[in-house]
Amino acid sequence: MPEEIRAHITGVVFQIPTKPGDKVGAGDAVIVLESMKMEIPVEAPRAGAVKEIRVQEGQTVQEGDVVAILE
Template structure:
C-alpha cells in the first residue's frame, strides 16, 4: 500500500484516476491548481487506486494524503 501525497498546497482541480482503476508508475492521479499553475500528482508505483481522499475543489496542504494505491 502506498500513500500518494500532495507535493504542494493547492486546490484539487481535476481527478484523473477513479477508485478501482489500474494505474502505472508515473500515471496522473489528480491535478492540483496552485498560483494559476496546474501540477499533476502521479502514482509512485503500479497498482489499483484503492481510495481517493479528496474531491474536486478541495484544498490540500503539502504532505496531505490524496490517494491510496494497492
C-alpha cells in the same frame, strides 16, 4: 502493500482523472492540483490500482496531505 500518495505542493484539487479500482502506471496522474497558476499532477509513485481517493474537486490540500491510496 497499500501506499499513501501525498500532495507535494499546497493547492486546490482541480481534477480527479482516476477512480477507485483504476489501474495506473508509475508516473500517471492520480489527481491534478491547481497551484502557482499551473495544473500540477500528483503522480503514482509506482504501478498499481487506486484503492481510495481521499479528496474532492475544489478542495484545498496542504503539502504532505494524503490524497489517495494506491494498492
